[in-house]
Structure formats: structure tokens, C-alpha cells
Amino acid sequence: MPETKVIGIVLFDGVEELDAVGPWEVLAYWTLNHPDDGYRVITLAPTDGVVTCAKGLRITPDHxxxxxxxxxxxxHPGGRGTRPLSRNREHLDWVRAQSGRAELMTSVCTGSLVYAAAGLLRGRPATTHWAxxxxxxxLDxxxxIDENARFVDDVDVVTSAGVSAGIDLALHLVSRLSFPYRAxxxxxxxxxxxxxxx
Structure with missing residues (x-):
């Protein structure tokens, strides 16, 4: 049986709650109910300990x-915490390293600002929260920029508009990584x- 592939949702102080939890709901429902599709979903953060989200929700990442x-x-979700991350050399280096290894880099809302700062969106179509x-x-x-799209799929990089659009992006990922009927x-x-x- 092939090895299970890992989807990682990045958490950080100031992450917008629904940016992370909306996709988590979609992806966790999919992977838990259809393990034979070959994926699992985890959360991870730059450092150990509880993450405090933009509106006060506290989450303990898996890794x-x-x-x-x-x-x-x-x-990579968005939220007010993306502004300091887009100037954080260590975080941007981590994003670039993941881009070199992962099959697919995706972002929700202002997570795309981090990707732009890391150089991942150069010359590509992309979107973010309307504001x-x-x-x-x-940044680049x-x-x-597609001002009207709920999400933009550019082969190995997928960006979405704000907050609830992350649910649309996650359903698109289910369709793309498994089957449209699964989504x-x-x-x-x-x-x-x-x-x-x-």
C-alpha cells in the first residue's frame, strides 16, 4: 500500500480562525472518512505551544x-499575523524550502502575502482577500492578480480569496487530489x- 501523503495546515499567532479551521473541516472530514484516498491532515507551527488566533481562539498544533x-x-492561512511573517527571514526560508519539496503550495486569504514575499508568486496568477x-x-x-476569483489554481501553487473562500479552496483540493465526486x-x-x- 502506498505511503500516506501529508497535508500540513500552518498555524501562527494572529492566524484568522476560519482560514485554518474551514479547510481543516473539509480536509479532515475527507481524510478520516476516506483513508484509502491516501492523505492525512496535520497542523504545525513555527514553535511549540498554543497558538492564539486573530479573534482569540487558542489552538495547540500537532507539530x-x-x-x-x-x-x-x-x-498557509492568512490573518493579521501574516504581516510580521512576510518580513520574517526564517519563516520565508521555511516557505521556500517547502516549495522545493512539497507537491503543492496553497494559501488562504493573506497567506498569499507570505508566498509573495517569499517569491513564490512571481509572474503567476494569484488572489487574496479583497481588502x-x-x-x-x-509586494510583487x-x-x-485575479480580483474576482474565489481561488486560483496555477498547477503547483493555489491561492484563495479571503476567509470563507478557504472552504472552496479545500473542496477544490479534495476534487483535485482524489475525485470530483468525493468533493x-x-x-x-x-x-x-x-x-x-x-
Whole structure:
């Protein structure tokens, strides 16, 4: 039986809760209910200890960067904590290293700012939260920004718009990494069928 591949969701102080937990819900439901698809999902953070999210939710990651298994898919959420990370040389080096090893680098919301600062988005199509599009352009003028997309898939890098768009991105990953019908089943199971009341 082939070795199980690992999807890692990056956590950090100031991470936007739904950026991380929305994709976690999708990916964890998929991997726990369909282990034969060959994936599992973990959380990891730069250092040991509890992560305090943007609105106060506290999460204990499964691993640190140092003790995490090799990642096949990286998902970097956004949140106010991405601004210091986009200037943190050690974090950017880690992102670049993952890009050289992982099959797929993905981001939600302003996680794309970190990818841009690390040089991953140079000359590529990408997106981010609508309120941060100018920030993304300022980091790298070569990025082909899609202002309207919920997510942008550019082969080995996938970026999404803000917050709830991470759920769309995660469902896309399920479809891409397994089968479209599997993603439909996961969407139905978590009852994700947006019909905003306002």
C-alpha cells in the first residue's frame, strides 16, 4: 500500500480562525472518512505551544516546523499575523524550502502575502482577500492578480480569496487530489451550500 501523503495546515499567532479551521473541516472530514484516498491532515507551527488566533481562539498544533513529517501539501492561512511573517527571514526560508519539496503550495486569504514575499508568486496568477489586493501587488508587481476569483489554481501553487473562500479552496483540493465526486460528498456532508441571508 502506498505511503500516506501529508497535508500540513500552518498555524501562527494572529492566524484568522476560519482560514485554518474551514479547510481543516473539509480536509479532515475527507481524510478520516476516506483513508484509502491516501492523505492525512496535520497542523504545525513555527514553535511549540498554543497558538492564539486573530479573534482569540487558542489552538495547540500537532507539530512544530522542526518535528513535523515531510509535507506533500502545504496550506498557509492568512490573518493579521501574516504581516510580521512576510518580513520574517526564517519563516520565508521555511516557505521556500517547502516549495522545493512539497507537491503543492496553497494559501488562504493573506497567506498569499507570505508566498509573495517569499517569491513564490512571481509572474503567476494569484488572489487574496479583497481588502489586501493592493498589498499583494505592492509586494510583487509581476503577480497577475485575479480580483474576482474565489481561488486560483496555477498547477503547483493555489491561492484563495479571503476567509470563507478557504472552504472552496479545500473542496477544490479534495476534487483535485482524489475525485470530483468525493468533493461533492464532502460538501454535502458538511452541509456547505452558501445562501447568505444578507
Amino acid at each position: 512544530t516546523f522542526a518535528d513535523a513529517p515531510a509535507l506533500d501539501v502545504v496550506l 489586501s489586493l493592493d498589498e499583494l501587488a505592492a 508587481a509581476t503577480i497577475k 461533492v460528498g464532502v460538501r454535502r456532508a458538511i452541509q456547505y451550500d452558501p445562501q447568505p441571508p444578507v
